[in-house]
Amino acid sequence: MDEKVQANPGYAAGQMAKAFVTALTHEDPETRVRAEERMRRWERVASGMRRGSLNVGSRTPVKGLPAWATPEVVRGGFATGDAAAGGPLLEYEVEAAQRSELPAERRELFMYHLTDRGLDELYTMLDSGRYDVVVPEEAALLVVAWLLRAGDRDMALGVLEAIGPFADRLRFLPRPGEAPGDSSLACRETIGDVRRRMAAKPPNTAVAAMNEALAVWNPFGDELLGHWLETVRDGRVFADEPDGWRERGAELLARYNGLAKAHRLCGKHRRPRENLAILRTSLEEVLAGRPPSRLLKHAVDSMVAKRGAPGAAEHVALRNGQAAIAARPTHHALAQVVAARLSKMPQNTGAPSVESFVAPVVDGEARSELPESMRRIVENALQAPVSTLVERGIVPSAEVLAELVPQLVASTSALSYPDPALRALMTATYRAFRNRRSLLLLNLEHQVRLSELPWVQAVEKYRRTDHVAQKNAHTVLVQLAELTLQGFPGTIVPNPMVGELSTLAHRAGLKVPFVEELAADIFMGTFSPKFLRAAQLAGEVLEGSVYERYYGIDYAAVRTLAAGFGELCSARAGAATGRSWVAANGTVIEQAQILTTHNLAALVHPIGVDPADGWDGLARRAFGVACKLVRQVHGNPRPLATVKDAAYAWRQAVFFLALCGLKDQIAVIAWMQAELDRQAPHVVRRLDPVLAGLRHVLVGGSLGDGSAAPGRRFLGWTTGEHWMTS
Numbered sequence: 001m002d003e004k005v006q007a008n009p010g011y012a013a014g015q016m017a018k019a020f021v022t023a024l025t026h027e028d029p030e031t032r033v034r035a036e037e038r039m040r041r042w043e044r045v046a047s048g049m050r051r052g053s054l055n056v057g058s059r060t061p062v063k064g065l066p067a068w069a070t071p072e073v074v075r076g077g078f079a080t081g082d083a084a085a086g087g088p089l090l091e092y093e094v095e096a097a098q099r100s101e102l103p104a105e106r107r108e109l110f111m112y113h114l115t116d117r118g119l120d121e122l123y124t125m126l127d128s129g130r131y132d133v134v135v136p137e138e139a140a141l142l143v144v145a146w147l148l149r150a151g152d153r154d155m156a157l158g159v160l161e162a163i164g165p166f167a168d169r170l171r172f173l174p175r176p177g178e179a180p181g182d183s184s185l186a187c188r189e190t191i192g193d194v195r196r197r198m199a200a201k202p203p204n205t206a207v208a209a210m211n212e213a214l215a216v217w218n219p220f221g222d223e224l225l226g227h228w229l230e231t232v233r234d235g236r237v238f239a240d241e242p243d244g245w246r247e248r249g250a251e252l253l254a255r256y257n258g259l260a261k262a263h264r265l266c267g268k269h270r271r272p273r274e275n276l277a278i279l280r281t282s283l284e285e286v287l288a289g290r291p292p293s294r295l296l297k298h299a300v301d302s303m304v305a306k307r308g309a310p311g312a313a314e315h316v317a318l319r320n321g322q323a324a325i326a327a328r329p330t331h332h333a334l335a336q337v338v339a340a341r342l343s344k345m346p347q348n349t350g351a352p353s354v355e356s357f358v359a360p361v362v363d364g365e366a367r368s369e370l371p372e373s374m375r376r377i378v379e380n381a382l383q384a385p386v387s388t389l390v391e392r393g394i395v396p397s398a399e400v401l402a403e404l405v406p407q408l409v410a411s412t413s414a415l416s417y418p419d420p421a422l423r424a425l426m427t428a429t430y431r432a433f434r435n436r437r438s439l440l441l442l443n444l445e446h447q448v449r450l451s452e453l454p455w456v457q458a459v460e461k462y463r464r465t466d467h468v469a470q471k472n473a474h475t476v477l478v479q480l481a482e483l484t485l486q487g488f489p490g491t492i493v494p495n496p497m498v499g500e501l502s503t504l505a506h507r508a509g510l511k512v513p514f515v516e517e518l519a520a521d522i523f524m525g526t527f528s529p530k531f532l533r534a535a536q537l538a539g540e541v542l543e544g545s546v547y548e549r550y551y552g553i554d555y556a557a558v559r560t561l562a563a564g565f566g567e568l569c570s571a572r573a574g575a576a577t578g579r580s581w582v583a584a585n586g587t588v589i590e591q592a593q594i595l596t597t598h599n600l601a602a603l604v605h606p607i608g609v610d611p612a613d614g615w616d617g618l619a620r621r622a623f624g625v626a627c628k629l630v631r632q633v634h635g636n637p638r639p640l641a642t643v644k645d646a647a648y649a650w651r652q653a654v655f656f657l658a659l660c661g662l663k664d665q666i667a668v669i670a671w672m673q674a675e676l677d678r679q680a681p682h683v684v685r686r687l688d689p690v691l692a693g694l695r696h697v698l699v700g701g702s703l704g705d706g707s708a709a710p711g712r713r714f715l716g717w718t719t720g721e722h723w724m725t726s
Contacts, residue, residue: 045081048079058441068162069083069166072084100112105168106168113173129179129180132176132177133174136453137171138174138432140163140454141173146425178348185384188404195339195343205265214322218322225279238286249287252283278299327366334368352382352383379394387479398484407427409500410431470509478608486613490621490653492593493600498517513537514530515599521582527565532558534602538597551594569589570591572591572595580719597655619656623649627676629643630724639724643722646716647714653672654694689711691711692711
């Protein structure tokens with residue numbers, strides 16, 4: 001590798017320092033523990049880079065491990081040097097060794113599962129589907145068992161030759177689990193995940209202190225006040241001393257001491273200038289033979305004036321209301337009730353309905369509704385079609401949607417395997433592979449693909465590639481693409497979703513140049529060939545459109561390019577005048593996104609999406625997202641990331657508008673102006689020139705010839721100060 005194209009060891013050192021500070025200073029113990037673990041991982045990264053045992057930027061970053069072995073990866077795509085399927089034996093491996101009377105060693109487990117007895121256990125797992133695959137390696141022995149049962153000894157031996165040298169280091173045995181449910185359904189979190197979140201909800205000490213004040217100290221203060229009111233004559237406190245008054249006072253003080261020991265959350269009663277403390281200390285002074293505090297009369301008078309005397313109608317009503325508030329279960333108590341409800345259900349799946357979990361908590365005649373925030377957490381366990389989760393707001397972003405779709409894509413991709421056991425195994429393998437974190441790669445290397453796993457290669461010939469499998473993949477591809485656009489029209493397609501769409505397109509027999517969002521801080525100034533193909537495909541959709549004219553693109557010239565896409569993007573970005581090379585990279589990457597439409601054109605052709613809202617509806621909604629983001633620019637101390645996202649939302653609005661007829665374009669732009677006029681003045685000031693530029697282009701003008709003032713082109717990246725932030 002060229003020495004100039006190396007990962008910076010200083011990045012690892014910086015991340016380690018950040019984790020160290022968090023581990024030392026954060027107030028939350030669990031956060032400190034997580035930070036300590038992050039620090040240890042970054043220590044391994046830094047140490048491996050110093051020793052040369054890590055080659056960060058390569059597809060095989062860990063010396064001694066093949067590309068197919070899943071590495072442990074931390075932020076930025078840095079491998080730590082450990083394998084995700086390595087480390088100490090997990091509990092299920094130890095139990096398997098004990099059950100088979102074997103030494104607790106991975107190679108012993110590996111060899112045992114190649115015996116008749118061990119293979120029988122694997123066959124049982126294959127037929128029942130009761131296994132989990134968390135990292136792809138955990139599917140390898142099951143594939144070997146399937147191949148042996150199918151009579152394909154050569155392929156089975158090929159897999160064993162590939163994985164055997166690592167049998168002492170890596171985990172190739174699947175985990176025991178439950179049979180898979182309906183693969184067309186998804187949930188954001190399992191019931192077990194939500195139950196743990198509910199059970200871990202800590203008490204709110206401020207609320208608990210308030211309830212203690214309402215239930216304990218206010219009633220006790222009323223008793224003290226009533227005791228002193230017995231001594232009032234002609235407006236003077238302690239002017240009279242009824243029979244037994246001192247004895248009753250001593251009992252009150254003794255009870256106070258007991259209450260103070262039992263109820264320590266509220267400290268108001270201990271503050272010397274608080275009325276309750278004045279009443280109490282004055283009583284202590286009198287019983288000790290000394291005069292009461294000079295503030296006693298003021299304390300008594302102010303308490304009566306504020307709430308009335310104890311026993312008065314208004315005073316009783318007030319205290320009854322406060323007692324009712326104190327008696328209501330706290331959020332902590334409600335969370336424990338919900339956790340108990342969830343504990344009665346299977347923990348590793350979602351729930352077809354969550355209504356029973358979020359039902360009101362009834363205690364006698366009291367009925368307490370769950371707070372909305374708690375209901376939203378429980379709804380994460382709802383198991384339903386992904387489209388339903390999006391409609392109900394359980395999936396709040398395109399990034400979260402991308403986390404949910406691998407199960408759907410996995411089952412669709414696995415439909416091409418006719419054998420049910422193999423289909424279920426490949427579904428589990430795909431899901432596990434999609435959880436594999438991307439590596440930092442340099443020199444345009446590509447991430448490891450599922451097909452490179454030896455055990456996946458071994459069953460490739462058992463996969464059906466007929467028209468039915470392609471049609472199924474295409475149907476799901478269109479559904480997923482439409483769901484992405486319909487659910488989040490103002491957000492660019494996130495990289496995980498790009499991967500899922502690319503997989504489906506491949507299964508559907510389509511050659512679609514999907515492109516990922518590139519990171520500006522590791523961009524090497526060049527683009528892989530698929531970026532030019534994506535730009536040329538975009539030209540087929542957009543040549544002559546308002547999108548082409550607004551962004552000043554010559555798609556006819558792009559179509560004739562054989563190379564030089566990076567140079568074109570750099571020329572369009574212009575010369576960098578600022579000091580930030582990251583920002584300079586960002587301007588070039590943004591031009592690539594503009595030219596390629598960052599996958600939007602591919603979704604139109606050849607995939608053929610047809611959004612329910614229509615292109616004009618998506619344009620309106622994307623503009624709404626842009627307005628929302630621009631609102632957040634005002635007063636923002638770090639606005640550039642928000643400006644960038646707003647520019648991306650605007651670009652999507654222009655793309656959707658370009659697919660509309662002229663009549664709809666005029667109507668949408670008029671709607672945009674009316675919508676903008678309803679925004680805050682600082683939003684109008686920032687977006688008025690943007691809309692003016694679009695109108696100028698729509699009537700045939702250009703934003704590059706100086707005739708558009710005050711209209712302007714809205715881009716997210718700049719090497720200087722962004723005009724949106726002024």
